[in-house]
Amino acid sequence: MAKKVKTNKRQVILEEAAKLFKAKGFGGTSMRDLGSQVGMEAASMYNHISSKDDILESICFHVSNTYISQLNEIEQLPVSYVDKLKALIRLHIRLMIEDGAAVSVANNDWKYLSEVKLQQFKEARKTYEKGFAALIEQGITAGEFQPMNVSVALFTILSAVRWVELWYRPGRGITAEELEENIMTILLNGLAK
Amino acid sequence: MAKKVKTNKRQVILEEAAKLFKAKGFGGTSMRDLGSQVGMEAASMYNHISSKDDILESICFHVSNTYISQLNEIEQLPVSYVDKLKALIRLHIRLMIEDGAAVSVANNDWKYLSEVKLQQFKEARKTYEKGFAALIEQGITAGEFQPMNVSVALFTILSAVRWVELWYRPGRGITAEELEENIMTILLNGLAK
C-alpha cells in the first residue's frame, strides 16, 4: 500500500491563518487575505475548512491541549518544585519560539471564539491555571518559594513570558537557551543584587 | 454669568470606545455598537469625532504621552535606581488600575492605527523603552542590579505588569497597594527562597 503523500492543505491554511491573525488580528484578517497567502481563492478553502471560526477554534484548542498535556507530564516528574517551575517556564518559552504564531493567537484572539467554544476554552485555561497555581502553592508549603499571593505569582510568570512572542527573532544575538536562563533568573532570583 | 454645564461628549465617546475596544477589539467594535453605548446614533458621533481612526489615535496617544511624561519626571528624582524602578513599576500598575481600558487599547489595538500614526506610535514606544532600558543599565553599572541582558529585563518587567489589566477588579480581595508590593517583590527579589 502506497504512503499518503497528501500535503495537508488544511494544515497549511491553519498555519498561514495563525501568522495573519497574529499580524492583523482575527477581525482584521479577511478570508480573501488568507486565500491569497495560501495560494488559492477564498472560496476554495471551504473545501478544507468549514468556516472562519473553525480555523480559530483549531488553532486555539491545539495550543491549549498542548499546554495541558505538557503540564500533566511535568507534574509527575520526580524533581523539586523549583525544577518543576523551571520546566514549566521553559515550556512556555519553547512553545513561544517554536509555534509563536499559534500561541499568539491563543493568547490574543481567543475572545473571538463563538459562544460555546469560548466557554470551553476559558474552562481549559482555568484548568491549566489551577494546575500551575497548585504547583506554586506546594512549592511554598515545601519551603522552596517565598510565601506570597499565589495568583499574583502565577500571572506574573505567565505574563513575563509573553513578550517573547513579540520580541524574539533568531537573529537577535541571543539564543533560546540564554533567553530562558535570563528570564528564569529574574523570576527566581529577582533583579536586585 | 451662568456656568458652562457642557458635558464633553467627545470625552464620553472616547471612554466608552476604550471599554468596547478592550472587550471586543477595534475591528470587533462597530460604530453602531459604540453609538448605542454612548446613547446616540452612529452618525451623530461624527459631530464630535472625525473618524473611527480618530478615536483610536486619541486613546493610544493619550496613553503614550502619559507614560513618557511620567518617565521624564521619575528620571529626575534624586533617589536610587532601585527606587526609580519601583516608581516606574508602580506607575504601570496605577495606570492599569485607574485607566485600564485605555491602557489595554494602547497595548493591544495600536496595530490598527493608520500608517502615519502607527509610525508615530511605534516611535513613541521606542522612546519610552529606551529611557526605561537606560535606567536599568545605569542601575546595573551602579551595582544595584544583577548584571543581565537589559532587553530581557526590560520586557520581562513590562509584561509582568500587563496581566493586571486582565485580572484586577476592586473586589478581588487584594488592594492596589498589596498588588504593587507583591509584584515588586517578585521582580526585585524573585520567587525562590
Place this chain on the structure above:
DNA sequence: GCCACATAAACAAACGTTTGTTAGTCATCT
C-alpha cells in the same frame, strides 16, 4: 464515471461614512 479539489460569480449582511434635514441655543441688531 466519479471523486477531490479548484474556480468565478453571486449572496445577504454588516461595515464606516456622507448627506440632507431638523430642532434648539445663543449673541447681536433693531
Place this chain on the structure above:
DNA sequence: AGATGACTAACAAACGTTTGTTTATGTGGC
C-alpha cells in the same frame, strides 16, 4: 421685546465597500 442668523447636535436614510459564505460549474487523476 422680538427678529435674524450663525452654530451645535441630533436624526434617518442612503452610499459604496467589504465581509463570510454558498452555489454552480469545471477539471484532472483514478
